[in-house]
Amino acid sequence: CRGNNSLLLxxxxxxxxDALLVVRCLYQQPFLIPGGGAPEIELSTKLTTWARTLSGVDQLCVKEFAKCLEALPYTLAENCGLNPMELVTQLRNAHAAGDMHVGLDIKKGDVTDLVKINIVQPLLVSNSALRLSAETVSAILKVDDILMSR
Known part of the structure; x- marks a missing residue:
């Protein structure tokens, strides 16, 4: 390969x-979902609602996992120099009102329906990240159970 410098190459x-990995993801699971933190906020909203029906440690675990899902859009907004508290609150409100495609539009610095402006990501990416997150949380909770039983 030839180029101006090794950094460019x-x-x-x-x-x-990255482009080839996206194509592979779409081949394995040919579905797209909104990007910009929309799926994470939607899942967080659903889990928070479900947590209200639970009690004790189960309720606490579900609520905390839901809160952790909000870290992705929060960090995305923060890394773009936007106000993460304000934008995540707007996302929560939009999703609570049923607007499940609303996410962060970092170009405009606002929240909007990302499907309408074609900001999407492969479903497999979110599924894999969520599965790994849940497995990690489960492993941590099992360690606590083992330590408490000793």
Whole structure:
């Protein structure tokens, strides 16, 4: 390969690799969902509602997991120099009102229906991240159970 410098070549290689991984994800699971934190906020909203029907430790665990899901849009907003508290609150309100496609539009610095402006991501990416998160939480909780039983 030839290029102006090795940094440019490395970045080009990384970008091509990312594009190929997206194609592979779409081949394995050909579904797209909104990006911009919309799925995480939607799931957080549903889990928070479900947690209200639970009690004790179960309620606490579900509520905390729901709160952790909000870290993705919060961090996304923060990394873009936006006000994360304000935007995540707007996202929560939109999803509570039933607007499940609303997420962060970082170009405008606002929340909007991301499907309408074609900001989407492969479903497999979110599924994998969520599965790994849940497995990690489960492992941590099991360690606590083991320590408490000793």
């Amino acid at each position: 490395d970045e080009t290689k990384r970008s091509l690799n």
